Structure formats: C-alpha cells, structure tokens
Amino acid sequence: MTTTTPLEKDSQSEVPEKGSTHEHADHRLFGLITFLIADGMTFAGFFAAYLTFKAVNPLLPDAIYELELPLPTLNTVLLLVSSATFHRAGNALQKQNSKLCQKWLLITASLGLAFLASQMVEYFTLPFGLTDNLYASTFYALTGFHGLHVTLGSILIFIVWWQVKAPGGQLTHKNSFLLEAAELYWHFVDGIWVILFIILYLL
Amino acid sequence: MTISIPPSNPEPLKSLQPKGWMRYLSFSLDHKVIGLQYMVCGFIFYLIGGALASAIRIELTSPMSDFMARDVYNQVLTLHGTIMIFLWIVPVVNGAFGNYLIPFYVGARDMAFPRLNAVAFWLIPPAGLMLISSYFINGAAQSGWTAYPPLSITTPAAGQIIWIISVLLLGGSSIFGGINFIATILKLRRPGLKLMQLPMYCWAMLGTSILVVLSTPVLAGTLILLSFDIVAHTGFFNPELGGNVIVYQHLFWFYSHPAVYIMVLPAFGLVSEILPVHCRKPLFGYTTMVYSIMGIVFLGLIVWAHHMFTSGTPPWMRLFFTIATAFIAVPTGIKFFNWVATLWGGRISLNTAILFSCGFIVNFVLGGITGVALAQVPFDVHVHDTYFVVAHFHYIVYGGSVFVIFSSIYHWFPKATGKMLNENLGRFHFLITFIGFNLCFAPQHWLGLNGMPRRVAEYDPQFTFVNQISSAGALLMALSTLPFLWNVFHSLFKGDEAGDNPWRGLTPEWLTSSPPPVENWNGEAPLVTEPYGYGKTKVPEPLNQIGTKD
C-alpha cells in the first residue's frame, strides 16, 4: 500500500477549497429544498389527520360544515397566477432588467395579499367557528397554517423587492440566491394550496 | 492508492474563533466546538435525567407511593423520559458525534451551514431549562413522553404546554441538524471521494437525517394540534367533542418509531467505526451494511402501528404491521452478524472502548429479540404497557445507545482533548455499568410477564422483591457514573499525552493533530478511499503536527 504525496491536481475540480470554510460552492438552495420536504411532511400529517377524521368520525347530528366554492376557486387562481408572475420577476433579473423585476415582484406580492384578504373574507362569512366541530377545527388549522406560509412568503417578497430596488442592492443577476429561494418557497406554498383545495373543498 | 496525504501547509491558518474554554460558551461556528457543546450539554441533562431515574427506582422499592406523591411521580417519570430521549440520546448520538466527525469524514473544513448548526445547538439549552423549570413553576407535564390524549388534555395545562413548546424547539433543532448533515454528506465531499468510500458513520447519519427530516415535522404538526386542544378547546383528539385519540397515536408513532432509530442508527455507525480500529481488521460487509441502513430507514417508516396493537387496531392493520416489523429484524440482523464477523479472528485489544462496544452488541441482541417478540400480536396484547416493554426499550436505548456513547467517548476523547483516559478506571466503569444495567433491567422482563403495569407509582406487593433487585441495579448504575466523571476530569488535567493517533486509526480524523486545528487541516484534506484498510494499509504519519495546536 502506498502513501502518495502530493495529491494529484486533477482530482480536485468542482469545489474550490482554499482555506476558508465559507468558500465552498453554494448549497443553500439544496438546504432549502430539504427544508421544504420537511415542511411538506407537516402538511402531509395534517392532511392525513383530516382524511382519517373524515373516514372514521361521522359529523355530529347538528353540526354545520359546508364550504362554498367560488371564493376558494378565486384564491386558487390568484396563487397560480402569482407563481407565474414570480417566475417573470426571476427572468427579468436574469436579463438584468431591475425595473421590470421590481414590477413583477410587486404584482406577485399584491396577489399574495389579495389571497390573504379573500381568505379573511371567507373566514368571516363561514357559518362555523374554530371550535364548532372536528371538521371546522381541522379546516381552520389547515387553512390557517397555510395562510401563515403565505404571510411569510409575502413578507419575503417585499424583502426581495427591497433588495433589488435599493441602490447598490445585494440582489443582482449574479447573486440572486434570495430571489431564487423566495421563488422556490412561493411555488411550494402554491403547490400545497392546490392539494389543500382538492382535499378540503373538492373531496 | 487508499490514502493520499497532501503536502502540509507550513503556515497555520488564522483562527476565526474565540480561543480558550470561553469558546465553548460562545456562538462558535466551529463544528468541533459545536460537537463538544452538544456532548457536554447532553451529559449534564443525562445526569439530571439519571437523578430522576434514581428517584423513580427509590419510589419503586416499596409497593406504596411513600417516597413521592402520585402526581409528583408522574411528573418525574415524564421529565425522565423526555430528558433522556430529547436532551441526551438524540442530541448526543446525532449532534455531538455527528458534528465532530462528519466534516472530517467527508474531508471538509466545517459543516455545510455552520451558522444554522450553531442555531440548532443553541435551541437546546433554553428548551431543556424551560422543560425542567416547569416542575418548579406549576408542576411539569404528567402524561409521559408520549403525551397521549385524553390524559394530556385533562392533566394540568401549564406543564403540558411548556412540555409541548420545549419538544417543538428540540424538534426544530433536530430538523436543522438533519438538513445540515444531509447537505454536508451529499454536497461537501472532498473531490475524489466517492459515496461508497465513506466511513460507515456517514451512512448512518445520512439515514438518520432522512428519518429526522421526514418524520419530525409530523410530530411538530401533531403537537400543535394537541396544544390547540389544550388552549383553545378544539376537539381534534378529544372524544367528548367528537375527536379521535387514535389519530394522535398514529401521528405520534409515525414520528416516534423512526425516533427510536434516530437514537440507535447513529450508534450503529459509531460501533462500525470503533470495532475495526481496535481489532485491526476491515469492517466486514461494508456494502451490505450500507444497504441494511437504507433498508432500516425505509422499513422504519412503515412499522409505527406496532405500538398500537391494543388500540382497537383492525386485524388487517395488525397483520401488516406485524409482518413489516418482522422484516426490519432482517437488516438489523445483518448488521449484528457483520459486527461479529468483524471481531472474528481480529487482534482485539480489550480496552474500554471495545468492551463498551461488545457490551452494546450483547445488550442490543437481547433488546432486539424482545422487540421481535413484542411485534407478535398475541404476545403483545399480553405484555403491552407492562414492565416488559420498559425492559425491551431500555435494553435498546441504554444497553444500545448509551453503551455506544461511552464507547465513543473512550475512543475519541484522545482526539478531542489530546489526553488519554485511564484504562483501568475505564474497565472498572464498564464492569459496574454492565452489571448494574443488567441487574436493573433483566428482572423487569419477569415483572412485565407477570403483569406489573408500567408508569404507575404503586404495585402489587408480590412484586416487591424483584423491584428491589432492579433498584439495586439502578443504584449500581448511578454509582458507575462516579469513576467515569473522575476519569474524565483527572485525565483532562493529568492524563497521559495521547499523541495524534494513539489507536493507529485510518479514518481522516486521526490524520490530523489532537486536538485538531480550527479548520481541521492546515493544507488540504487527506483523501482516504479505504477507511478500513487495516492489515493492508500502513498507517501514515499525521498531518500538521507542528505549531498547530490551538
């Protein structure tokens, strides 16, 4: 067995490792994806609970649990469109068109806020409250948890917008991690909504 | 070529971290500092959890609840279980050894996300302190580490809510850790190092982290729903309000069966590192080891309902979960035989590290056998919620994971501190731990088979004598901590110098100084493509011995 010195140069290609810890390639997006898988599992747990409740726990005799479709359908459209507009914003940044990028970001954020507003309208018009019955509780827990995600996402979009806008801002086409991360997160939140819409409103 | 050592960089790197012992109290980003933070913090909680266990065993020396009031007993029991699982074993087998070793094993200077890493650690002390302080404020939670409703909804709310918040924080810490390990193992590997050349502990940590990322969030969601039931009086798990307690059990065990593997898979990995070094033979069956870890990860996610055979679980489900559980014994058995085969014919040095590892193998087999027995419905219906289950999981969790933690401390203490632990004291420590452990938990099989329920402060007087034997064992276990603590403190100051590679190991952490410099190597990382080449590869001289001790 041999002990070779020095190390052949050709074996080190992808990762520049020259001294400092913080110089390796950027794995933050990978980390974010792992986190979103974890986050998705929380939703999966909630969905599983809801479906099991539905399968084995009959609605109590005088309980009201009726959902109207128009508003949530509008919500679905809002979020799907916002996914597309966010994508536009990303493209604009790649093309180094900062103004356009900002415009699309603001549109995306407004769509997110519109979603939240319309969700609030739904909450206040529903004929049942959080503790009325099992389904009501599960409905509010699920949509509320998702709404929390939308809220965080909207705040994130405003931060991204600020960073693109600010003079000498840190977000450029070369350093667009924050935008990519926010976009990925936003698509995730939209995807969850579609599943939620199907399970909660359509099934 | 199995090991190549790049030229050492004569100029030591500038240290970016605080120096001296103060750095262990700082928000340090160095993976070795964070690893030791996890270790020491975990050990302090182990001592607290151990004191609680002693209180439990003192109470159980007599059939009446004379040492503690019944509700105090419930609190002590809940704190004991929660502390031992969430603040001692999980953070130590994952956080402590994972953070210390994984960057070495993949040839990196740190974890992928050093800042996230520090955040993950610093979530633990406040969560632990909060949990313990709940005892002094309004009384701690009383519903056991499982927090089954309706018990957890009907016992005093304050303690239960604090319990939930602490576990959520600890779960978050665990998820952040898991994300970091996955990214480090898959993405930070040194150029030239292939996945199938990684030391086994990396595979164990990869598998464990996958379990952490997939299952811990489900526990978090479940506990959030439970807290709604307690605070907002929703009825998710409250039958009086039309809710369903069984759903809680399913969701809870969807996390908590994987959790038992989160506690034991890293221990498997550590044993696989320790055995080859001390018997000077390659690890037997590397590839089968890797596949059995991944098999355990997969099967571990689909066996949870074997904890629920008496919860009105329908027959088809019982059948499925019995069979799935039986299957998990196969990869587990493969690993067991691989360790035995590694030892077989080796030049074994009977030092403390290998004694504890062998103790682990013995205890783990016993716990595994009772586990397979418990997975059989007709047997489980008889012994569920009795002391038989307590015996089973302590054989795994203490006899398995804790024995491995001690083995690993004896093995890596010289690397982390530069000092050797005293071997004679160590062997003595092993002896009384092993005897005390078996004396404490073996009789509990008999107690359970004869019908003594678990988690109750009082019992039928016919069980008195056997309980006293068990308590005597517990006393011995408590005492066994003393020679260990003495050994650690004495060796830290007066121990023999360890040198850089006292065990003549081949894995990368041994190829640098003891303790290692801040960014692990002064030059580039060594490339070790055959970490278990004992008997084939000459042990190389460690790197950067001069002027690098920090």
Ligand code: HEM
């Ligand atoms: C060889 C594989 C194993 C099998 C087949 C197995 C099987 C079982 C079964 C069927 C139970 C339920 C008993 C009951 O409550 O009636 C159980 C309980 C338990 N097992 Fe295992 N087990 C195995 C390995 C492990 C491992 C590796 C650990 C931990 C590291 C572990 C920790 C536990 C714990 C903590 C409990 C009790 C949970 C509670 O109710 O508080 N087991 N095991």
Ligand SMILES: [Cu+2]
């Ligand atoms: Cu289990």
